Amino acid sequence: MDLTTCPQCGNAAEITSRDVLESTDGPIEHAKVVCVSQHWFVLPVASLAAPLRHPTRPQTPAI
Numbered sequence: 001m002d003l004t005t006c007p008q009c010g011n012a013a014e015i016t017s018r019d020v021l022e023s024t025d026g027p028i029e030h031a032k033v034v035c036v037s038q039h040w041f042v043l044p045v046a047s048l049a050a051p052l053r054h055p056t057r058p059q060t061p062a063i
């Protein structure tokens, strides 16, 4: 599952499909993005936000 950030509300959003659409500059890969708040967008892949990253850093007790 590919995750990104909703351009409208900033919540997590899922990339549900990808398609190559023709444009004046040649074919551009677009992705359909559906957010947890049910916003959806078709955006060029290059304009998608980077996936949310939650680094799992183990908490070491300070003893």
Ligand SMILES: [Zn+2]
Pocket: 006, 007, 008, 009, 010, 011, 035, 036, 037, 038, 039
């Ligand atoms: Zn949203």
